[in-house]
Amino acid sequence: MASKQPHDKFAKSAPDTSTATVLGYPRSDRILLLVGIPLIGAVLGLLLPILARQVTGWSKLPLRIVFEFLASPEETWQVVAFAAGGFVIGLVFAFIALSESLTVTLTDARVEVTAEHWQEAVDRADVSAVFMDGKQLVVLDHGSRQVVRGSHAAPAQRIAAVFRKHGYPWSDSDPYxxxxxxxxxxxxxxxxxxxxxxxxxxxxxxxxxxxxxxxxxxxxxxxxxxxxxxxxxxxxxxxxxx
Known part of the structure; x- marks a missing residue:
């Protein structure tokens, strides 16, 4: 029977094994990114024409043609189009933010990492050190190769606790x-x-x-x-x- 892991904002039980922990974006943060950032983009899309109209009268205005374009929406459909454009741009930024964070699945025997363009799986026996380099998680093998390096959303102390829990050699800094x-x-x-x-x-x-x-x-x-x-x-x- 699968044992239930304690609830954590950045960790949850994997459904297919009793000993796995998944480190990734929590659902609440995903919702905040996918809803909050696009809404901010939509609001900016509504405000930009108003702000642009305030500066188009300046005699010395760099990139005047850009500000005149931003100030141009007057019809309702034009205002809606600007807001929709801001929403779409915000949505793109949200997906980029999600894609740049690693998803890490840990067991006592293996660590599996998924990023936007690559995946990596490393046996625990092949890991010599795990540490954070700024916002990036790094896993070294016994040849000191960086078999994993990438940004992660979770706080460093939470990542350290999960790796230590599964018996990995956590280091507070890069040994090399x-x-x-x-x-x-x-x-x-x-x-x-x-x-x-x-x-x-x-x-x-x-x-x-x-x-x-x-x-x-x-x-x-x-x-x-x-x-x-x-x-x-x-x-x-x-x-x-x-």
């Missing part, structure tokens, strides 16, 4: 943080092939092409290094066997 160095293209610190992959990865970061970022991270690790970023700046370190 001191090994990271800032990547400088063409500095000669790395082999040309590694430098080339990191250059491609930086372009993927600028485009926010997360699938490409994930694939290029794996390519870097195949060459004996791993990488993390702050904004579009990249930091690399050699892989270390634990």
């Amino acid at each position: 943080a001191d090994l990271f160095k800032k990547w400088v293209h063409g500095s000669g610190a790395l082999r040309p092939e590694v430098d080339a992959v990191l250059a491609a990865r930086k372009e993927a970061l600028k485009r926010k092409s997360w699938f490409d970022v994930h694939e290029l991270t794996q390519a870097v690790e195949e060459l004996g290094y791993t990488v993390r970023e702050k904004g579009t700046e990249q930091y690399w370190r050699p892989l270390v066997q634990s």
